Amino acid sequence: MSQRPLNVGMIGGGGGAFIVQPHQRSIHFDGTRRVTCAALHPDPKVAKQEAEAWEYPLVGYESYDQMIEEESKKPVGERIDYALIVTPNHVHFDPAIKCVKAGIPVFCEKPLTLNLDEAKQLVAAVEEHKVPFCVSHTYLGHWTSRFARFIVTSGLIGDVRFVDSRYLQGWLAERTEDTGSVQAEWRVDPKKSGASLCGGDIGTHALMQLRYVTGLDVTRVQANLETFVQGRVLDDHFTTYCELSNGGKALVRATQIAIGHKNDLGIEVNGSKGTLSWRQEFPEELTICLPGQPDRTYFRASVTANDGFLGDLPEDLMAEPNIPAGHPEAFHDAFARLHRCFEQDVRAYNDGKPFDCDGSKYANVYDGLIGMQFIDAAVRSNKENGAWVDM
Template sequence: MIGGGGGAFIANPHQKAIHFDGTRRVTSVALHPNPEIAMNEANQWPYPVKGYTSYDEMFADQANLPEDEKLDYVLIVTPNFVHFDPAMKALELGIPVLCEKPLTTNLELADQLVAKAKEKNVPFAVAHTYLGHWTSWFMRHVVTSGLLGEVRWVDSYYIQGWLADKLEDAGQMQAEWRTDPKKAGGSGCGGDIGTHAMMQLRFVTGLEIDRVSARLEKFVPGRPIDDHFTVYGELSNGGKCLVRASQVCIGHLNDLGIMVAGTKGAMKWRQEEPEKVTILLQGQPDRTYWRGAVAANDGFLGDVPDWLLGEPTIPAGHGEGFHDAFARLHREFEKTVRAYKAGEAWECDGSRYANIDDGRKGLAFIDACLKSDEADGAWQPVS
């Protein structure tokens, strides 16, 4: 694990998720840029791990270790501006990477990582957590099965309220770096949570956003980058979409959701009720499906694949949640990494977790949105 010290919340759910299945564990940590803090926190880890004063020291030590003690993959949970360097150094050593989103702070750096991952042929995942919900996989099946017909319209959103006040001036660590363009990148709200809404749309529908007309707004006085993000988009099949995010809507916590409207019906889902998917077909009663309660040969859904039905780890009525979504990403990436380490055929095709190309798409989307906003909302292609 690289990063995660100093009270960063994201390290905790990742650590829990890593241990869900008993087949992987954290062995080495470089937790903080301050060497003293890094080692103190390593020594306070819940079980023995090898602590390092920096990720450079961690990587240098790989040459001194026997093969069965070398890192299988690295997890990068640093702020955005410290994603690129450790990821690039891991790829140079042939070490697979699971990196928190966004992939980097800008498209140019993302392109360099993509090129290196392909040159070295090394697995690389991006931690778009919410793709790990079973219901995200289920919705992807519903859309690609044709049940809703041709997708006409998608509304994908992520609404928060925690930055309605200027917390960055009060010493709140998470707010400080997320509102600093040197650390977060050119977009604050869009890069932080707008990319989640965008990735949910791409994953569920299998469609790309080809063009955007965007508005990036700052509601809190003195904030240098956006805290409110609204994007109208054109989909690769000719449909339209709205990708919206806000961090100034008081009362909203982590309100990620999606509504897909097709020529035959519609479907809706909210992350704060992650086990529930509602499907609506014209002239028929609404149907609500719950994780774990979907039948193999549902007359309405058609044949649901056995692999999808067998994926939940607990029976229906016992709720999965945020940690389960993280665990599903690590579980699937572990399968890829084990195949890679064994010299077997492997793939990161984006069907179970976001890969490095998906991560690049997130940066290309943000890049196009920034250009559109600068041009007063003019349409911009997503490259």
């Protein structure tokens, strides 16, 4: 017997916000989740108007406070099963902690909060109320990210010696914030974006990709935050040299002034037995380089076990639903995989059963906290002329 679709409430997403589109499409991806209500805008009148004009029927609330209050009164099955927060950074903490305290699971855009203090408070609330919590690090949802994690953490390329994890963009190479771009305007404002523009916006993705693929943590940071576009307060170029928990080293770097680059997240892991390379703009493939052998390129949906490099492969990895090789998965599929995995934990939570939320399928609230600790350490290192700062 099929289960009822989960009800999702959106917080933010009005005014043409980019990120809401891939989220809502991926929520409806499997037919097991649906967006039923939303608080789309901080102006109550605009929020109602946008809800009435939305592309499919949903209940429009004047504010997220009203949504949380009204939905939390309803019984399970009628209320929202989780909230999706797609607001600018400075409006992550308040709705997230209110949802958690109301017993509503949260799927929140990254970075977790505006600052480290908020992140610590949110973690404490999640621990107290024990609700599922996901931080939306999209690129963990690519099947090849999970395959990369298996390869590295299984020791197939040996001990991790050095990692280069980077996210390169070029959309802020000029004063895009002066062109009427809402997406640029709030990102360059420290009151809305936080202490770092480039690091918080996309450097946290590079950090998360490193931590997820290698299973290692960053223990200390040496950082250089630079601003190339005149008149901009926050960094648009972010470079950190890091020490890893196994004694290895890493570059975690990001830029938004590299003309020609779009959303070029990539990672290279140099191990004692070989190297793994992956780029999210080519998410179907992953390359392994071994000494004295031709490079191996693996493609999603055409990976086979025991091929001379790979041994047995985990059943849960190979059982993940995907379309045949040559029909590319992409950005929306990655989002859908995260929502699909989160759905499993939300259903367990609704049924009063244990749930994992352990970071193996999606980034959790602790991953979000580590992201904020990383930004805090990088900003402090930069102020101290690149001194080493412990995480």
